[in-house]
Every structure is written in C-alpha cells, then in structure tokens.
Amino acid sequence: VAPVLRVSGLSVEYRTARGVVHALDDVSFDLAPGETLGIVGESGCGKSTLARAVVRLLDPSAGTIRLGDTDITHASRRRMRAARRDLQMVLQDPAASLDPRWTVGDLLAEPLEIHGIGTRAERRARVADLLRKVGLPPEAAQRRPHEFSGGQRQRIGIARALALEPKIVVLDEPVSALDVSVQAQILNLLSDLQRTLGVSFLFIGHDLSVVEHISDRVAVMYLGRIVELGGRDSLWRRPAHPYTRALLDAAPRIDGPSAPAGPGLTGDTPSPYDLPSGCRFHTRCPIAADRCRREAPVTRALSPGHLVACHFAEGGTPSSG
Numbered sequence: 001v002a003p004v005l006r007v008s009g010l011s012v013e014y015r016t017a018r019g020v021v022h023a024l025d026d027v028s029f030d031l032a033p034g035e036t037l038g039i040v041g042e043s044g045c046g047k048s049t050l051a052r053a054v055v056r057l058l059d060p061s062a063g064t065i066r067l068g069d070t071d072i073t074h075a076s077r078r079r080m081r082a083a084r085r086d087l088q089m090v091l092q093d094p095a096a097s098l099d100p101r102w103t104v105g106d107l108l109a110e111p112l113e114i115h116g117i118g119t120r121a122e123r124r125a126r127v128a129d130l131l132r133k134v135g136l137p138p139e140a141a142q143r144r145p146h147e148f149s150g151g152q153r154q155r156i157g158i159a160r161a162l163a164l165e166p167k168i169v170v171l172d173e174p175v176s177a178l179d180v181s182v183q184a185q186i187l188n189l190l191s192d193l194q195r196t197l198g199v200s201f202l203f204i205g206h207d208l209s210v211v212e213h214i215s216d217r218v219a220v221m222y223l224g225r226i227v228e229l230g231g232r233d234s235l236w237r238r239p240a241h242p243y244t245r246a247l248l249d250a251a252p253r254i255d256g257p258s259a260p261a262g263p264g265l266t267g268d269t270p271s272p273y274d275l276p277s278g279c280r281f282h283t284r285c286p287i288a289a290d291r292c293r294r295e296a297p298v299t300r301a302l303s304p305g306h307l308v309a310c311h312f313a314e315g316g317t318p319s320s321g
C-alpha cells in the first residue's frame with residue numbers, strides 16, 4: 001500500500017543570536033494508511049519541530065515532504081490550505097488553540113466553512129456527528145471551550161481536526177497536560193477513531209508508556225535525528241540503540257518491577273548550539289568508542305523495518321525488563 005505521508009532527509013535549521021541550531025537533521029520515515037507512528041524523545045530532541053515542519057508551519061532547510069502523490073515541501077500558502085483537508089494537527093493544550101469567544105459549534109463548523117463544505121444546516125448536522133464521534137453530547141455545540149474540562153477540550157480539539165475527514169492527523173503531545181486516567185480515555189478514543197475512520201496518526205510524545213500504548217511503529221529521536229525506528233513490539237523487546245535501551249531502562253514498567261531496571265541516562269543533553277562530533281550520543285553512551293567521536297553512524301536495517309543508527313548495534317539484545 002502506498003504511504004499517505006513520506007518524509008525524506010528532512011532538516012530544519014534556525015538562526016538565532018547565539019548561532020545556528022540544527023533542530024532536525026536528515027529525518028526520514030513513511031506513514032501507512034490507518035497506521036500510528038509514535039515519535040519519542042526527551043524535550044529538545046526535535047520532535048515538536050518535526051511535527052511543525054510536517055504540517056508546514058516551519059520551512060525545512062533540506063529534504064522533502066510528500067502527502068500522497070503531492071510534494072508539499074515548498075507548497076504555497078494557497079496550496080497548503082487545500083492540503084490541510086488531508087493533513088491536520090492537534091496540539092498539547094486545547095484551551096490555547098481554541099478561541100474562547102467562539103461556541104464549540106462555531107469552532108467545529110469553521111473548517112467546513114473555510115472549505116465551502118455543505119449548507120448551514122448540513123454543517124450543523126456534521127457538527128452534531130463530530131461531537132457524537134468524540135463522545136460529547138449535541139448540546140456541547142452551544143457552549144464555549146472554557147466551560148469544559150481539559151479532557152473534554154481535547155475531545156473538541158480532536159473533533160475539529162477530524163471535521164474535514166483528513167487522511168493524517170499530527171498530534172503533538174496531545175495528552176501530556178492531562179491526568180493519567182483522562183490520558184487513557186483520550187488514547188482509547190484515538191484508537192477507536194482510527195479503527196472506524198482509517199485515519200493515520202503521527203503521535204509525538206515524551207512518555208514512553210503513552211507512545212507504546214497508541215503506536216504501531218515508533219521512532220526514537222535524539223538531538224534532531226532518528227536513532228532507531230521499528231515496530232512497537234520489536235523496539236520494546238529488542239531495543240538496539242544504546243539511547244533507546246537507556247530510555248526503556250529508566251521508564252517505570254506497568255507489568256514489571258516498580259523500580260527502574262537500569263541506570264537509565266547519565267549526563268546532560270549537549271547544547272544544540274554545539275553538537276557533539278561523530279555520533280551525537282557519544283557523550284552519554286555507555287559503550288562509546290573512539291570511532292564514535294570521529295564518525296557519525298549511518299542508519300541501517302537490522303531486520304526488515306527495524307532501523308538503527310549506531311556503529312555497534314547488532315540484532316538487538318532482549319531488553320533487561
């Protein structure tokens with residue numbers, strides 16, 4: 001099946017007073033129809049930059065983004081407006097992204113109006129249908145976003161993103177601001193919506209258990225690069241990159257011992273203004289060798305669909321947990 005999204009060699013650089021930040025470096029992945037690809041990493045790893053570049057809120061400095069057959073890397077504002085029908089985004093804080101003066105009904109109808117879809121009555125019916133899909137009563141249309149809880153506001157944000165029946169929704173930390181019990185409800189809602197609508201998700205998160213819960217495949221990012229990408233189970237059972245192993249060791253396991261299984265990560269994240277030579281992880285890697293300081297590892301496949309960027313990664317050792 002042809003991917004709905006294909007990102008190749010994507011790089012983003014910012015120029016700031018302190019120098020150039022290489023926020024994203026040579027990032028490549030595909031997204032299949034109806035699939036969820038999770039993107040995980042510590043803050044500052046470039047995952048939000050990746051989300052914003054994919055929906056073209058940021059201009060990449062190199063690489064390409066293809067939406068189906070269409071190259072949108074340098075699409076004009078007008079062409080991007082058309083592309084938005086297929087490519088929507090949900091942000092972390094729904095309150096900040098929803099205009100408090102509007103009713104929920106107005107917020108959900110607006111994308112339909114912009115794209116000239118339906119009569120007023122048809123749009124109203126569509127709004128009621130969207131509310132039902134995300135588990136809110138039809139009366140919610142008359143109220144304003146601030147009258148709802150955080151979890152309900154995120155349901156409204158998701159409904160708005162789905163209004164145009166997009167092929168892809170990019171979700172940037174969509175549950176990070178919510179209580180754990182509410183997180184589970186929203187993740188289950190997303191899974192249900194994906195099953196019924198066939199939409200693809202690019203799911204950005206820093207919480208491993210959240211990303212594991214929702215994703216079919218996972219990409220692990222470190223300092224602007226994807227260091228490992230694979231099927232969720234393959235990655236969790238046989239993490240091959242030392243950074244992935246450290247992340248997994250440091251994370252509490254639902255079904256394992258409550259204490260972390262290993263030392264996790266030591267040392268600070270290097271400054272993005274002054275990236276380490278060779279492998280960017282060498283300053284924190286427990287098995288770094290001379291070669292790692294000189295030579296950046298090339299991304300290679302350990303098994304079909306399981307990619308890793310490390311000189312010394314082999315088939316992957318079973319995780320200690």
Ligand code: SF4
Nearest residue numbers: 279282285292310311
């Ligand atoms: Fe560690 Fe070297 Fe692999 Fe980088 S290339 S992760 S420093 S072993």
Ligand code: MG
Nearest residue numbers: 043047048173
């Ligand atoms: Mg972020």
